[in-house]
Amino acid sequence: MFDVKTVSMEWGGKTLTLETGRIARQADGAVLATYGETVVLCAVTAAKSVKEGQDFFPLTVHYQEKFFAAGRIPGGFFKRERGATEKETLVSRLIDRPVRPLFPEGFYNEINVIAQVLSFDGECEPDVLAMIAASAALTISGVPFMGPIGGCRVGYKDGEYTLNPKQDAALAEGQLDLIVAGTADAVMMVESEARELSEEIMLGAVMFAHDECKKVVNLIVELAEQAAKDPWDVIQADNSAMKAEIKGLIGEDVAKAYATTDKSARREALEVARDKVKAHYEGQDGQTVMTAIKLTKKVEADVVRGAILKDGKRIDGRAVDQVRPIEAMVGLLPRTHGSALFTRGETQAICTTTLGTKDAEQMIDGLEGLSYSRFMLHYNFPPYSVGEVGRFGAPSRRDTGHGKLAWRALQAVLPSHEDFPYTIRVVSDITESNGSSSMATVCGGALAMMDAGVPLTRPVSGIAMGLILEGDEFTVLSDILGDEDHLGDMDFKVAGTSEGITSLQMDIKVAGITRAIMEKALDQAKAGRAHILGEMTKALGTARTDVSKHAPRIETIQIDKSKIRDVIGTGGKVIREIVAETGAKVDIDDEGIIKISSSDSDQIEAAKNWILGIVEEAEVGKIYNGKVVNIVDFGAFVNFMGGKDGLVHVSEMRNERVEKPTDVVSEGQDVKVKVLEIDQRGKVRLSMRVVDQETGEELEDTRPAREPREPRGDRGDRGGDRRGPRGDRGDRGPRRDRGDRGDRGDRAPRNDDGGRDSGGAAHIPDFLKD
Secondary structure, eight states: OOOOEEEEEEETTEEEEEEESSSOTTSSEEEEEEETTEEEEEEEEEOSSOOTTOOSOOEEEEEEEOGGGGTOOOOSSSOSOOSOOHHHHHHHHHHHHHHGGGSOTTOOOOEEEEEEEEEOOSSSOHHHHHHHHHHHHHHHHOSOOOOOOEEEEEEEETTEEEESOOHHHHHHTSSEEEEEEEOSSOEEEEEEEEEEEOHHHHHHHHHHHHHHHHHHHHHHHHHHHHHOOOOOOOOOOOOHHHHHHHHHHHHHHHHHHHTOOSHHHHHHHHHHHHHHHHHHTTTSOHHHHHHHHHHHHHHHHHHHHHHHHHHOOOTTSOOTTOOOOEEEEEOOSSSSSEEEEEEETTEEEEEEEEEEOGGGSEEEEETTEEEEESEEEEEEOOGGGGTOOOOOSSOOHHHHHHHHHHHHHHHTTOOOTTTSOOEEEEEEEEEEOSSOHHHHHHHHHHHHHHHTTOOOSSOOEEEEEEEEEETTEEEEEESOOHHHHHHSSEEEEEEEOSSOEEEEEEEESSSOOOHHHHHHHHHHHHHHHHHHHHHHHHHOSSOOSSOOTTSOEEEEEEOOGGGHHHHHOGGGHHHHHHHHHHOOEEEEOTTSEEEEEESOHHHHHHHHHHHHHHHSOOOTTOEEEEEEEEEETTEEEEEOSSSOEEEEEGGGTOSSOOSOGGGTOOTTOEEEEEEEEEOTTOOEEEESTTBOTTTOOBOOOOSOOOOOOOOTTOOGGGOSOSSOOTTOOGGGOOTTOGGGSOOGGGSOOBOTTSOBTTSOOTTSOGGGOO
């Protein structure tokens, strides 16, 4: 029933298997990829015809993680997979970027690539496996895909590169998390996060990864030799004559337009040239007009690329390694916790930083279970930033990808949670764009965090590099413009500190990027980053020593783990009371670390003292602030350490005689007390009379020492023998018949201390008995 084809190889200590012919047989190409016990199914379908009037390549990649793959049920109200998560969006882009350039120019058939994670073993990451499965499925589908590509993850630890480490361990235990995709001949895509590594180490990692990618490419070729479908016939029209005609028509106009350094004026001049082409082909069929428009863009590219390669002349007149003018400022917005305006040429970003407490952390529900992130970076690209009318609303895939790139660049220099116990959110709103707004986000984000008082290890800057390649001749461009990005052959973004690289992203549009080209780009980028850092330092060189007055303050205390229950209370009663009474937020973890936060330092102090009062032990002779919580006949109970109560006997309220406790105190009254005694049962005896109730200072005890008591048997007219002979109990009747115990009214009267001379004061603590 099934015509199954399978290939396998040992790779990085585990078996990589590619299988086709068993599942999803109606797709143009379907591959089940297995690595360890992680399994990804990728299916590719392609439209057999092009939609009328379509002039772009509609490739769509969808990556989806099935929760059953890890034996989990999705959290939340809807117990099923829903819209793409941030990770799914990022992995979809990760697959799209290296495969898109490998389709022939002019191929506009719609292609759908769907990769689904069916099993996850917790060790082998599914993102790289999905990329391999997608490459294999495209290769055997018959569509004109000029692959295959391979992909792998690389780590760096103890001076050595490691293949396919677990993603969270790559940086937790090492210094690098790098993903590379490439064909047998060239690197196509790089995505990475690093801990301030040198250019040499990063380049070595890319080359190490490419060697491993070649092994995967060979395995996919082996599968294709057994299972590939017949290739599609793709007819590429020869438009060289039309291109030459268009170049003769508008070549000089395009050259003059690109000699204009102002973006708006250049755009207007180019529109005039394009309208001339449209007018020239007016009246011809729609396909011819559409072809003419696309060839116009090629003529523009030839003009720009030729000027750069031959004369080193860029669109805006800069040298190839020159960075546009930079102006940076901080403290732009008065109520934010931190803000910065970063402008580089015609690219500008408003970046803000907001500090929050632990309950503001982002909860992430993924295959590995619930996790929490304390650092978020959100990037927004409104249409007005490029002078256009367009969709404004939810973030696009591009917005998500650019934000994550900046997040990776800044994550490496964040302080530890112990040193800076805040949740951090950075927002970048792009207000102008003409080249690398993601790197402007890195620079502006670093400044905004330092303005907010986040003690970064070092400031981070970023730069975007470009490439013009014709045969063996090439030119690397620093700080590329938007047009240079569109017309060039490489988008190479590098971010880092003065000590090394923290993030590297590269997308190649042509095959043939050599080690020499990458080495040149990295060295030129290093010089550019240093220049940008210098300009940033003019605005703010180091983090402010304190957070904004509008930001919450957080104080951390450590308590014994055995006291956690006391602070929380039954059902959370105590901790809720602390929060309600003081107004501060209180977070406590299983290790006894308590974080108290509020924008009001008095609230923090009140909550801190309350908690310390609960966990600390009272000391005899020490004076405390307290509050009267209950008044009884013989005194008042005072809460003096948050969770502790003690008794101030009526005799300890004043030096003179007090008839009733209510003559001196009332419930809710703040008092100052001294601990006199703590008995074996933990009962605390307090005194007010030896403490100055205004200043809290201890007073000299002026009360004369109490004279010794008379013997209990000699009490005047009551006689020494109060009970009579113990044997004479006939009038009480048998003990079993307690109803005949006689008149209870003949008991001895209460004494002045509220007890009975007959020994009926058992409810009074021992230390209150005279």
